[in-house]
Amino acid sequence: MTRYPKIALLLFFTFCVNQLVYSQESDLPLEAEYGDAGTLLWLGSYNTLRLSDKLYWVAQHHFRTSNYDGTPWVGRMAQIYNRHALTYRFSDRFLFTLGPVLRINFTPEPGNEDFQSVTLEPRIWHEYMFPMSGYLGARSFVLQHRIRIEHRWSRSNRIDADWIYRDRWRYRITMKLPISRTTLQPKTFYATPLNVEIIMQSGKSVVNAPMEDLRIYPSVGYIFNTKLSVSVGLMYALGQNLGAGHQYRQRYVARINLWWTPDLRKFENRIPETKFFD
Amino acid sequence: MGLVFLALSQSAASTWYLRQTDSYMQRKKSGPIKLFSSAVSGILSCTFLIALISISTSLTFAQRVYEGPHQLTSNLSGTAIFQFEKVGNDTIYNGEFSFFSAERTGENDEILTGRNYFGIFKQGKKDGNWTYEFKRFETEATPVLRGYDIVKPGTGEDRFISGTFRDGIAHGPWKVLHQKISRGEASDSLLSARAQLSNGQFSGRIYGVFPEVKVNGAFDVNGMLHDTWKIQHVLDDGIKLEEFRVYQNGKFIKHYFELLGQQFEVLHSGFDTTEDENEVWEDIPVSPTYFNLIYHSTTDVVSSAAIAVPEELEGDKAKDFISITNDYLKSLLFSFSQDNGTGVWDELPGSEPIATGMLRLRVYDYPEEDLKKLRKARDLYKNSQKIIQAFFKDTQIDISRHSYEEINYFYKVMAQYDYSSRQLGEVAKMLTHDAFKYVDREVVYEKIAPEIEYPDSVQYEFKDEVYTRHFDFPEIAKINGHAAYLHDHLSVIHMDLIQIEEQIGKTLEQYKKQSQLAELEKSLVEKRDSVAALYKNQFNRADFNEYHQRLSTQIIELVEHEFRSYANEKLEVKLSLIDAKLECISSALKVYEMQTKIPTRIDQIDELYTRTVWSPYTMTYMDERLKERVYRAYETVLIPLVLDDMENNISCETLLVKQKNMVKLYQKMLNIREQDTRDIERELRRETNPHRVMEILELNLDLN
Numbered sequence: 018m019t020r021y022p023k024i025a026l027l028l029f030f031t032f033c034v035n036q037l038v039y040s041q042e043s044d045l046p047l048e049a050e051y052g053d054a055g056t057l058l059w060l061g062s063y064n065t066l067r068l069s070d071k072l073y074w075v076a077q078h079h080f081r082t083s084n085y086d087g088t089p090w091v092g093r094m095a096q097i098y099n100r101h102a103l104t105y106r107f108s109d110r111f112l113f114t115l116g117p118v119l120r121i122n123f124t125p126e127p128g129n130e131d132f133q134s135v136t137l138e139p140r141i142w143h144e145y146m147f148p149m150s151g152y153l154g155a156r157s158f159v160l161q162h163r164i165r166i167e168h169r170w171s172r173s174n175r176i177d178a179d180w181i182y183r184d185r186w187r188y189r190i191t192m193k194l195p196i197s198r199t200t201l202q203p204k205t206f207y208a209t210p211l212n213v214e215i216i217m218q219s220g221k222s223v224v225n226a227p228m229e230d231l232r233i234y235p236s237v238g239y240i241f242n243t244k245l246s247v248s249v250g251l252m253y254a255l256g257q258n259l260g261a262g263h264q265y266r267q268r269y270v271a272r273i274n275l276w277w278t279p280d281l282r283k284f285e286n287r288i289p290e291t292k293f294f295d
Numbered sequence: 296m297g298l299v300f301l302a303l304s305q306s307a308a309s310t311w312y313l314r315q316t317d318s319y320m321q322r323k324k325s326g327p328i329k330l331f332s333s334a335v336s337g338i339l340s341c342t343f344l345i346a347l348i349s350i351s352t353s354l355t356f357a358q359r360v361y362e363g364p365h366q367l368t369s370n371l372s373g374t375a376i377f378q379f380e381k382v383g384n385d386t387i388y389n390g391e392f393s394f395f396s397a398e399r400t401g402e403n404d405e406i407l408t409g410r411n412y413f414g415i416f417k418q419g420k421k422d423g424n425w426t427y428e429f430k431r432f433e434t435e436a437t438p439v440l441r442g443y444d445i446v447k448p449g450t451g452e453d454r455f456i457s458g459t460f461r462d463g464i465a466h467g468p469w470k471v472l473h474q475k476i477s478r479g480e481a482s483d484s485l486l487s488a489r490a491q492l493s494n495g496q497f498s499g500r501i502y503g504v505f506p507e508v509k510v511n512g513a514f515d516v517n518g519m520l521h522d523t524w525k526i527q528h529v530l531d532d533g534i535k536l537e538e539f540r541v542y543q544n545g546k547f548i549k550h551y552f553e554l555l556g557q558q559f560e561v562l563h564s565g566f567d568t569t570e571d572e573n574e575v576w577e578d579i580p581v582s583p584t585y586f587n588l589i590y591h592s593t594t595d596v597v598s599s600a601a602i603a604v605p606e607e608l609e610g611d612k613a614k615d616f617i618s619i620t621n622d623y624l625k626s627l628l629f630s631f632s633q634d635n636g637t638g639v640w641d642e643l644p645g646s647e648p649i650a651t652g653m654l655r656l657r658v659y660d661y662p663e664e665d666l667k668k669l670r671k672a673r674d675l676y677k678n679s680q681k682i683i684q685a686f687f688k689d690t691q692i693d694i695s696r697h698s699y700e701e702i703n704y705f706y707k708v709m710a711q712y713d714y715s716s717r718q719l720g721e722v723a724k725m726l727t728h729d730a731f732k733y734v735d736r737e738v739v740y741e742k743i744a745p746e747i748e749y750p751d752s753v754q755y756e757f758k759d760e761v762y763t764r765h766f767d768f769p770e771i772a773k774i775n776g777h778a779a780y781l782h783d784h785l786s787v788i789h790m791d792l793i794q795i796e797e798q799i800g801k802t803l804e805q806y807k808k809q810s811q812l813a814e815l816e817k818s819l820v821e822k823r824d825s826v827a828a829l830y831k832n833q834f835n836r837a838d839f840n841e842y843h844q845r846l847s848t849q850i851i852e853l854v855e856h857e858f859r860s861y862a863n864e865k866l867e868v869k870l871s872l873i874d875a876k877l878e879c880i881s882s883a884l885k886v887y888e889m890q891t892k893i894p895t896r897i898d899q900i901d902e903l904y905t906r907t908v909w910s911p912y913t914m915t916y917m918d919e920r921l922k923e924r925v926y927r928a929y930e931t932v933l934i935p936l937v938l939d940d941m942e943n944n945i946s947c948e949t950l951l952v953k954q955k956n957m958v959k960l961y962q963k964m965l966n967i968r969e970q971d972t973r974d975i976e977r978e979l980r981r982e983t984n985p986h987r988v989m990e991i992l993e994l995n996l997d998l999n
Contacts, residue, residue, distance in 0.1 A: 065911035073911060109909065109916075148914035159914050193913055201913045243908050243919035276912040 046263045054267035056089040058082045059252075061272065065104070067280045073104040075114060085127070090271060094123040102142065114144040118167070124174045132174040140169040157200045163189040163214075181222040185229065189214035196237075203242040209250065210235055216256070225262030231255045236272065246276040358389060367394055368642050371410065378416075388416035388645060406433050407449065412643060420463035421646040427639045429454040432476060441479070448479035454634055458492065463646045465492040471630045488627055493518075496650040503627035508619065510627055519545030519653045520581070526620045530607060538620055540589075545578060545655030546570065547589075552608055552616070558599055559608055561617070563592040564742045565735035567657040574657055577733075581628055581652040584730035586621035591725055592734050593617055594742045628652055656733035665778035669727045672778070675785040676720025682792045683713045691803060700757045701802050705795055707753040708766050716788050718745035723781045740777045747784070808870050815873045819858065822880040826854045829887050838891040845938065846890070849945040850883050857947060879947035889954045896961045900929065903968050922972050924979040928988045929964055936985045937996065944999045956996045963994050 064076040077100040085092025102116020118140035124132040147162040167185040172178045192211035195201045216230040236250025252270040257263075358380055365375030378390025394412040399405075407430070414425035432449030439448055453474045459467030469492050473485035483506065490501040496518030503510040508528055515521040520542040528536040534555065541549035548568045550561040566588075570576055579585070596613040598604050608616070632649040633639060640646050686692060686709050696702040722745055726736050749768030754761060769787040773780045808815075830847040832839045861869065861876045904926045910917045920926055937960055941953040967975070978991045989996060 063912060067911075104911070106909070109914075146914075150915060157915070161914055201910075201915050202917050203919060207913075240913070240917070243910060243917045246912055278911050280908070 048263075050264045052264065052266045054269055056084040057095060057268055057270040058090045059270055059272045061098075061274045063274060063276045065276075065278045067278065067282060069282060071106045073106065075100070075102040075104050075116060077101070093125075093127050096123065097121040100142070102144070104144075110148060112144075112146040112148075114142075114146070116142060118142055118169075122171075122174060131176055133176060134174075136172055136174050136178075138169060138171040140167050142167040153194065155199050156195055158192055158194045159201065160211075161189075161191045161193075163187070163191070165189070181220065183218050183220035183223060186217040186219065187214060189232075201240065203240055205240045206237065207240065208235070208237045209248070212236065212250075218259075222259065224260070226257035226259050227262075228257050229259075234270075234272065236274075238274075238276075244278050244280070248272075248274045248276070360390075365394060367396070367412075371396060371642065373397065373410070387419040389418055390416060392416050392643075394643075401433070403436070405436065406431070406451075414460075416645055417462070419645050421460035421640070421643070422462060424457065424459050425640075426455065426457040427634070428456075429634050430476075435478070446479065450477050452476060452485070453481070456631060456634070456639060458631065460646055464495045465631075465640075465646070465649045466494060467492065469631050473630075486626065486630060488630055490631060492631070492649065495647050497628075497652050501627070503623070503630075505623050505626070508623045510623060512624075514652060515544055517544070517653065518650050519578070519655065520547075521545070524624075526623070528616055528619065536607060536616065538616060540620075542654075545653050547654065547656075550589075552596065552613065554605055554607065557602060557605075559596050559604055559613075560599060561593055561613060562595045562597060563589070564594045565659075565738035566592050566733075567735075570655075570657070576655055576657050578653050578655050579733075580650060581654060583625060584728065585654060585656075586625055587725075587728060588730040588733060590614060590618055590621055591731075591743065592739060658732055659735050661732065661736055662778075665776065666727070668778040668782040669723050672723035672782040672785045673720065673727050675782070675789045676716055676723055679712070679716045679785065679789045679792050680720070682789075682796055683709055683716065686796065686799070687713075692799070695803060695806065697758075699802070699806055700762065702799065703755050703757045704753065704762070704764050704766075705799055707755045708795065709792075711749065711753065711768070712788055712792060715745075715747045715749070716785065718747055719781050719785050719788075723785065726778075726781075737777070744777065805870060808873070809866075812866075812870065812873065815877065819861070819873065819877055819880065822877065822884060823854050823858050826880060826883045826887070827851050829884070840891065840894050842890045842893045842938070843887065846886075846942055846945065849942065850886065850950075853945050853947070853950075854880055854883050875947070879950070882947065882950040886950050886954050889957070893957060896957070897934070900926075900961065900964045903965070922967070922976060924976040925964075925967055925972055925992070928979050928982070928992070929960070932983060932985050932988045933960055933992075933994070936998070940996075940998045949999075952997050956998070959996060960994065963992060967992065 058081070060080040062078045064078075066074040066076065068074055077098065079096065079098035079100075081095040081098065082091040083093055083095040084090055098118070098120050100116070100118045102114045104112055104114040106112045118138075120138040120140070122136045122138055124134050126132050127134075142165060144163060144165040146164075149160045149162075151158055151160065165185075165187040167187070168182070169185060170180055170182050172180045190211065190213055191209060193201060193207055193209050195205050195207045197206040198204075201207055212232075212234040214230070214232040214234070215228070216232070217227050218229040219227065232252055232254045234250055234252035236248045238246055238248030240246045250272050252268075252272055254268040254270060256266055258266055358378055360376070360378050362376045363374065364372065365377075366372045367375070373394055373396025375392070375394045377388055377392040377394075380387045380389050392412065392414050395409065396411070397407060397409045399407055409428075409430045411428045412425070414421055415423040417423075430451065430453050432451035434447040434449045437447070438445050440446075441448075453472075453476055455472045455474075456470070458465055458469035461467070469490050471486060471488040473487075474481045475483040475485060484504070486503065486505055488501070488503040490497055491499040493499075493516075497514040498516060498518065499514065501510070501512045501514065508526060510524070510526050512520065512524040513522040521544055522542065524540040524542065526538040526540070528538065530536055537553045539549070539551050539553065540547065546568060547563075547566065550563065552559045552561065567574070593614050596604050596608045606612075628651040632651070638648070640649065692702055692706070696706050722740070722743055725731065725743070726740065731739070749770075752763050752765040754763045756762070769784065769791070771780060771784040771787065775783075828834060829836070829839075830843060830851050832843070857876055857879050861872055864872060904921045905918050906921050907916050907918050909915070937953075937956045940956065944953060975991055979988065982988055982991065988994075
């Protein structure tokens with residue numbers, strides 16, 4: 018790993034520890050309370066359009082539903098995500114992304130007039146990606162460290178709810194491993210056995226619930242070609258409720274993702290790249 | 296000139312003055328005046344003296360002397376001493392001139408060759424007595440004592456010419472002397488000649504004495520051969536045979552021999568001796584051409600008295616004497632101006648050429664068309680002789696005729712054609728000679744016409760047996776005139792010679808092949824075995840691949856079949872087949888080598904059509920296929936097509952051609968890689984028909 022990723026990770030963990038220390042000092046009940054696990058369905062399209070040799074346009078869209086009123090997974094609409102950004106690939110081992118998000122939040126209680134049917138949640142996000150590769154026996158794998166920092170303005174769907182500003186601090190480690198072949202390449206099944214993300218939050222409104230989410234998300238996928246891939250998985254998420262840090266919500270999220278990465282460069286500019294690592 | 300005038304005037308003035316003052320002094324007897332007049336006279340004398348010295352000096356500077364190395368001509372250099380003047384940038388010989396050259400050659404430098412010139416130039420022109428000397432001696436290795444000198448005697452020859460020039464033109468008595476020198480002393484005279492030249496031409500009598508012949512001739516005032524020319528031959532038994540050629544102001548009017556007091560006239564055909572009206576006559580210089588004319592126009596020797604022509608003059612013997620006379624006359628007439636065929640006096644500037652005598656001859660009309668035919672006939676003769684001589688000089692033919700009857704047969708035919716072409720060709724050559732414009736060719740031809748009779752067949756000996764074989768020699772009619780006859784006859788001979796040459800070439804080639812057949816067959820067997828071993832992979836070569844495997848059986852069968860079919864043939868057929876069979880089996884070997892490259896080429900195309908891209912979702916590099924439809928068409932349609940075609944159409948003629956299809960396909964894929972193939976890929980969508988695919992890709996394969 019290069020010097021800069023190491024420093025960034027160190028700072029990040031220092032912050033996390035700081036937050037934990039701070040949260041330990043607050044006045045909380047003696048035992049944690051775990052809510053019933055909700056079931057959600059996230060349908061996502063992750064589109065990365067190559068604009069030039071190093072520049073990409075990220076366009077991610079989620080269609081999220083949630084259990085409601087006895088109907089699991091698809092009881093109600095939950096959110097629609099629109100995450101866009103520009104990514105610059107400094108090298109094969111470091112990418113930087115910056116862009117906006119507009120999340121549409123649907124009422125948690127459809128039909129309840131105390132709630133607005135939709136609220137908007139804008140964000141600005143920036144991301145620092147550190148991919149690495151290696152071999153497990155004959156199989157190659159990819160290990161990614163991702164630091165994502167979001168600055169979000171949100172409000173509850175309750176009528177006359179106030180806007181709150183929070184920062185989100187996310188760290189994710191992912192490992193992709195080919196199953197049907199030895200390398201990740203077209204026409205290959207792959208697995209992501211390791212996909213763990215911790216999302217911390219901070220802000221004036223965050224008093225005793227610094228850990229927004231801990232996500233564990235194993236999945237499997239198939240690479241059609243260099244431009245198209247799909248994956249399915251079940252994510253377990255555990256997080257503190259804002260304002261009641263002793264209460265932990267649990268969710269099982271079924272995720273189906275489509276990955277699309279077209280190359281928008283002109284034909285003559287698509288020069289074969291040199292492999293730095295495989 | 297100015298200085299001379301000044302000096303003379305000074306002298307005159309000085310003398311006059313001295314006389315005047317002297318008489319005056321005598322009258323006056325005054326001291327100062329006397330002193331003054333003495334001084335003046337002294338000054339005048341000095342002036343005169345100075346002027347005289349100046350004149351002589353300027354004269355001395357105007358004419359210079361050179362002594363040193365001198366390049367007389369491009370291949371004659373030596374030492375020269377001569378006087379000359381410089382006029383602008385030009386050097387004008389003026390005064391005495393001498394040139395010596397000496398060259399040593401031979402293994403031990405024992406051969407000495409020298410040339411000398413002595414004479415006088417007057418303002419760049421030869422004037423007065425001039426001599427030329429040529430010496431060539433081989434000196435003995437051992438010196439001898441001669442008088443008080445120690446010398447190395449030489450043996451060789453000495454040639455000497457002396458004569459006088461007047462203002463650059465030969466004029467006066469001239470002499471020539473050629474001698475043999477033996478051990479430093481004159482031993483034999485090869486030629487002793489004298490003549491009188493006037494204004495560059497011979498005039499009056501001319502004498503020449505050779506060891507075998509004496510000549511006594513004359514010229515008129517215009518340099519024309521004139522009067523009776525007597526040439527004395529000495530026969531083996533010592534008897535003198537005299538030949539007389541009578542001229543009248545250049546016209547050759549009589550020719551006869553005299554032996555033991557009897558005259559025998561020499562008849563010439565086509566030679567006119569009387570000048571009539573409406574005839575064209577020319578004055579020409581004596582030349583070898585003229586002497587040829589005399590010789591070739593000689594037809595007979597007749598006796599005026601009632602006695603037979605003597606044996607010494609019978610048949611061609613008279614012509615032999617005439618030829619000898621011609622040679623000596625040529626030598627004599629040219630000896631004053633040439634040495635060994637090279638002009639002597641031309642080496643130096645300042646003289647006109649010396650004429651060799653003039654003759655007056657009649658010019659005969661001759662049709663231009665006939666002349667053209669004769670010239671063509673002459674060329675045909677030349678070309679025919681080239682073929683014939685090449686044939687006889689060919690060592691292979693010389694050797695082969697003892698082994699092969701056919702060559703022997705043609706050898707005899709060639710010999711016949713050699714004889715007949717010479718007979719015809721020499722006549723054609725002669726008639727086209729410049730000299731023959733002065734004879735009536737028709738008349739001459741009647742006397743010299745060749746009589747060629749061809750046999751029906753040729754006889755030859757081969758391996759101690761005598762064979763007789765027919766050959767179609769030509770029969771040419773003589774009805775169209777001699778020029779047409781000579782031309783047509785030589786033309787047919789030339790064509791026959793070309794055909795014979797071709798046929799012999801083929802025959803020799805076949806014989807050569809026969810002798811080489813054993814070697815060629817050995818090569819055939821070796822190649823056949825190589826093909827079988829390679830395709831069975833007996834050598835366990837690393838480059839043996841699936842493509843070899845695929846065609847292995849068919850190729851081995853093909854090669855075996857070709858070999859067997861050859862082996863069962865007769866010898867004559869084998870000779871014609873061996874090259875083709877070798878070619879076929881060599882092709883099979885080439886195919887093997889080409890097939891070793893197929894996997895590499897396929898891999899190259901695979902690599903060329905693979906692009907590595909960085910994937911944002913796997914964060915790795917992934918290979919993707921470029922121009923996928925094109926590659927798929929290549930991989931799934933065209934390669935199988937080419938391979939199947941190769942496998943199903945194996946023959947000697949198609950082996951290499953089918954392999955080249957693979958190369959064409961490879962080249963096409965290389966070319967397409969760099970092109971924008973959007974349209975092509977659109978057309979290739981779901982297209983599996985091979986011919987349509989080839990059409991879309993503009994690929995032209997040789998398929999069955």
